[in-house]
Amino acid sequence: MSRRPRIKLEKPIAHYHVMTRTAQQEFYLGDDYVPGFKQVMLDIFQDVASVFYVDILAWVIMDNHYHLCLEVQKPPKDAEDLRRRFERLQEINVGKRRWQPNLADACYKRFTDLSEFMKSVNYRTAIAFNGARGTKGHLWGARYKSKIVEDENGLLKVMCYIEHNPVTAGLCRTSSAYPWCSAGYLKRGLARGEAIDFPAIDFLKNQPRKRRARNYIELVDELALRLQGLPSDPEIGIKSYALPISDAELEAWRKEFASKAPEDWSHQAFGSEAFQREIALQEQTKMQKVTKVRREAVKRRRCESDDQGAKNKHM
Structure with missing residues (x-):
């Protein structure tokens, strides 16, 4: 198959x-x-x-x-940036290859x-x-x-779903209490006084740069409590800004998380039904092309085998 x-x-x-x-x-x-x-x-x-x-x-x-x-x-191809990334790869690999300009296209495709x-x-x-x-x-x-x-709303949902894994597994009450997820990692970094440049996605676009990471942690922790049906925790500090999800949206999230929709691997898209159909069509089209190429390769090998058999017969 x-x-x-x-x-x-x-x-x-x-x-x-x-x-x-x-x-x-x-x-x-x-x-x-x-x-x-x-x-x-x-x-x-x-x-x-x-x-x-x-x-x-x-x-x-x-x-x-x-x-x-x-x-x-x-991004647009930048030979100097590609060189730096290639040299970083050699550093990680403890490699000895030297950068050559003719490597740019292959490196860009790979990276x-x-x-x-x-x-x-x-x-x-x-x-x-x-x-x-x-x-x-x-x-x-x-x-x-x-x-x-599909979009930033789905992106935030997927991120929160990922952070929610240890909570679902019963390892902790809130995501940031688990050390091996990004929320816990960010929380430890903030506690050490590190400056963290968190991406400006969805509702975080309207937050001050220095507050984004903290607000993200507060969001995923508050969601963890609400998705479990637990009361808010004053220590989380969620009151520092309005939770950007309505009760109706939260209920929809609860259903999606319970059904594990963000990791329903039977299809390769997370978003609207139209987006899922679009990606499914791309997958079907690509599969048809792959199947056609393979059939042609099998047919070609059979013809070559028949030709060789005919030659051997007349020898």
């Missing part, structure tokens, strides 16, 4: 929700296997993102899978590709895991799953 074609948008900026599970869904990412491996994974996420034209908007690392919400960019980013992340994490344990074999199971996010 043909492998399902991956749909990626050819746009200056596209957003994706991706997820990868461990082989056999074992709890390989927990401390029982490799103590501190989640930090190793986070370092790899950040290293690879520094090479690719990818921003990680939200993430969570559980014991047997991880989620990322990614912004994949296709703006979602699949190449995920391939690099999963390869490096697998190498690190096996190296720490002195083992060989697969860390990850099937291919990574991905969904294209």
Whole structure:
């Protein structure tokens, strides 16, 4: 059976929700296997993102899978920027290749590709895991799953869904209490007095730059409580601004989160029905092209085999 074609948008900026599970869904990412491996994974996420034209908007690392919400960019080609990214890649790889101008096109194609980013992340994490344990074999199971996010409203919803994973698993009451998600990571950074430039998405566009990260944490924590049917926590400080979601929207979110709609991997789009149909049509069209190419290749090989058989017969 043909492998399902991956749909990626050819746009200056596209957003994706991706997820990868461990082989056999074992709890390989927990401390029982490799103590501190989640930090190793986070370092790899950040290293690879520094090479690719990818921003990680939200993430969570559980014991047997991880989620990322990614912004994949296709900016105008800049040879100097590509050179810096190539040299950063050599630094990470401890490589010795030198930059050549004729590498620009290949580097741009690779550094703006979602699949190449995920391939690099999963390869490096697998190498690190096996190296720490002195083992060989697969860390990850099937291919990574991905969904294209239609707009910023859907983007915020996906980010909150990702942050909500440890709450759903019963590991914590609020997202920021879990250390291995972006909300918890941001909260620790703010506690250390770090300046965090959080992306200006959705309602955060109207917030002061220095308040965006804090307001995002407050949002996901307040949502975590409300989605559990728990009262607001005065310590969260949500009253510093109006919660940008109505009660009706919150109820819709609750239903979507309960049904795991943001990670319904049966289709590759998250958004309106029209958007889902559009992406499904792209997938169908791409699958038809792939099938046609494969059939032609099989037909060509059969003809070549028949020709060779005829030649052998007359020899």
